[in-house]
Amino acid sequence: MGMTVTHPNYITPEGFAKLRAEYDHLLGTERPRIVEIVSWAAGNGDRSENGDYLYGRKRMREIDGQLRRLSKKMKDAKVVDPRQQPDKGRVYFGATVTIADEDDNHRTVTIVGNDEADASAGRIGWGSPIARALRGAAVGDLRRVTLPAGEREYEVMEIAYPT
Template identity: 65%
Template sequence: MSDDRRPPRFITPDGMARLRAEYDQLFGVERPKLVDTIAWAADNGDRSENGDYIYGRKRLREIDRRLGYLSKAMKGAKVVDPASQRERDTVRFGATVELADEDDNRRIITLVGEDESDADQGRVSWAAPIARALIGARVGDERIVRLPSGEKSYELMAIRYPEPG
């Protein structure tokens, strides 16, 4: 399947801004400094034992790989603003939800794009099992999530979306 026919990679405006900022930092700041360092190190003679040159080339490859990934991710991204969600009583992309498990342990997560998920910050990819189970749910609904550790039941306690504007 060609890249043009793949489904879009949903991302929030904040997520797109983070990708863009990382791209700009790498391309506009880190990469030029590194190229200067490599050129300086190359002028110092024997490159086979020149740590600055060897490390610089390795780091440059890492940066170029990351820039390629970021460029592809931004090109294929479809920005969806959760604040523009009209149906605020059901869970959709960008929703922040409060869940309670069988033991009434509470958890708050926000459904975001794959490129912006961060479990430590409560941002869960909309393609993750827990997010897929919650899509379309309303407050009071119970959803069973199949996890590697087994099935877990959650009750949806609250749904929030950012305010428009």
């Protein structure tokens, strides 16, 4: 068993608020509703054939699993506000970066926590290959990224942080 290095699980304040809201909703709204269904269904005779009861029990396990996962994510999360980044001339957590490939195709990505990444919205996780390659880069720097499709070289065109 090799040593596992656990990197801090960075997350933006907004990302953390989303986890918190999801946790609160499950605990405060979703779970009590299911508890109600389960106890109502339990009072309705034969549990082995009771769809509501069986569904409720299954849903409870899902909710409890989700609550555990969210709770762990929040415990491990290190909230970093990109607005507080002292060196805004380089790519760090929370930066929005415009990069250009060899064919001068421009792409803009925002580097966020792995738990809040959404590639279709241009939000890429801190641990992703592109984010790793861009860390610490300044405008004009060239960075090589190994992607499934092969190796690409990107030039950093622009770096912005939320204000």
